[in-house]
Amino acid sequence: MWGRIAGLTVKEFRQVLRDPIILFLIVYLYSAELVICTLALGFDVQNLKLGVIDHDRTEASRSVIQALTGGDNFVLAAQLADMRQVEDHLQRGALDAVVEIPPGFARRIAAGRRVDLGVVVDGSNGNIAARARAYVIEILARFAQERTAVQIHTHGVQPVLRVWYNPDLTNTRFMALTMLAEAGLMLGVVLPAAAIVREKQGGTIEQLRVTPVRAHELFLAKITPTIVICSGAVFPVLFILTLLGIPVQGGIGTLLALTVVFLMSAVSIGVFVATITNTLQQAMLVSFFGLFPLLFLSGTIAPIESMPGWLQAASQASPLLHYVDIVSGLFLKGAGIGELWSHAAALIAISAAMFAGGWFLFKRQW
């Protein structure tokens, strides 16, 4: 039995290594794609364009404007005369947010009375709008506290904010780790699916059927090259990540072991796809459309917490979700197997379910 598996595996390795397109894709995904996305998409939203309508024109109103535009969050892009001009600027996308300071602002502050500040945020880009709103609220709250402290000589809550694991709040590290995980998932699903379906479409599966090769032996031979190549790719990626300033903090052995567990779950999906399709075109289309839900439910694009409950539950079935937690634990948080075992268990459960389903369906075709 082991001789048969070894022979088949050697054949599969040759087939993968002979295809220049596949080799190019593997290298591309693990290097160029990873670097491009990290460099291009790793940036935080800063320097939002703020417009100001100052009806008060006093020291107090100018210091509010200074507080808003002094940091990295906003740049002063326009001084407007009144609200009628706002529409035009937002329509053209020349401004992201506008703050209107009412007349009598300084007088009311000095008297300790309540002041209402008008803030308009362009909601047509939700990503930017949510931040613009949060930043304005934060800066105004801090401004109010600092003013009070000066006026009535009292201190309040001193917020000590710490951002752990990613102190400068850039997306760079997370993006690079996400691309590593996505490359593994894509190749892990597509390569075994294509390898199995090619035999079906080419009719060579008939020849295998009359040999003593059993279904599970064929599966094992089909998935081995993918797992070996993709887990081996971790080493050059580690080098690239170090160049990008993302050294691994956990153990490399743990990383490799958990990567193999992750790849098992990815190839199990590929095997399942191969059992339900008959031509290469169908297999490509199905895996193409299967990959995207897995990607979306991984928390790499949008936060899982904000999803409806049924989708949060569904996201547990995405191997990518678990692997992204694993690599961010290993690279950013310095976590070990003690913290990450639950994700590993989930990955094993996914693999077991998909392999069992694939094997059951394939048995009937064999």
Added chain:
Amino acid sequence: MKLRRMFAFSRKEVLEISRDPFTLWVAIFMPLVMLFLFAYAISLDVENAPLVVVDQDKSAASRELQARFLNSGYFMLTDAPQDARVAEHALMRGETRAALFIPNGFARRLSRGEPAPVQLIVDGTYATTASILSAYGRAILYAFPGELRLPIQPEVRVWYNPQLRSRDFIVPGLFAVILMAFPPLLTALAVAREKELGTIAQIYASPMTKGEFIAGKLLPYAVLAFLELLIVVGGGLLWFSVPIRGSLLLLIVVGLLYVVCTVSIGLLVSTLVRTQLAAMLVALIVTLMPAFLFSGFVYPIFTMPAAFQTYASAFPTRYFLEASRGIVLRGAGLKEIWVYVAIIAAYTTVVFLLAAWRFRKRIA
């Protein structure tokens, strides 16, 4: 160019598609699945982020502060341990996004007017969530306890999308992404399949010209893509009740132009490669990836370095995305978006001519 030959060829293509129910099913059904899933899955607002509170003070003031966090809607209490190490462990395991530490003597210091430190730790792994959470967290802390404070009350109005519903922002963007994902993929397989199966030799041997071949291939897929456009726009606007402020007709007309553009890109890819697998991979790299990552759909273009902004400008998705969001969210008319329409039209022409030029009648 003879129209009769072109239509005859289109008819052959239609018959071929209709006899492959799997592909047809994928073409009609999958964009809808994608729309539903993504419109439900992508929410960029931060709500109910898990928070662990370590309250060592256990005073009325500390309970009030905790209540402010939980009533803000941004945080949701998952655990309230006594030991700070439990909270740190929860952060490490990714079970919570933030931890709030209220030390002993918090209420006493506050009542004496002394600085009362409170620590908020945010998990920075997910930078977008983290920066919004830290801004709101600090705002809550600065505003506490309130009676002594100067009430500067920001009255925030969000224009064009008052409840900041991510769906209103995501759905018009999805039109652009989905129509770039499916039609080019199907078209890319269309010519490559003829090459792989060898039926292309029959075309070479026929009197059909390059223009007739390319236009004849394009037509049925453009119709199919237009059908997808109607399904996706209808599903998006009706099911998710995204209000459309501009003209629906304008959206459909610009959309029609855009699908001709995306189908042409698929055709161009198809003329460049020889196998279906290669066609799919190239289509993935030149259509879906840029449409998704470099169009401003989720990641804003203006934060990218200049070289990548130029790269992003080389793909048509961002222009249709601007037009679609303009029409749906801001009620823009042709006057505001004509630039994008002109760019898409020019792009389509260039891609079509390139495809016709690249397609040579020869046996390689």
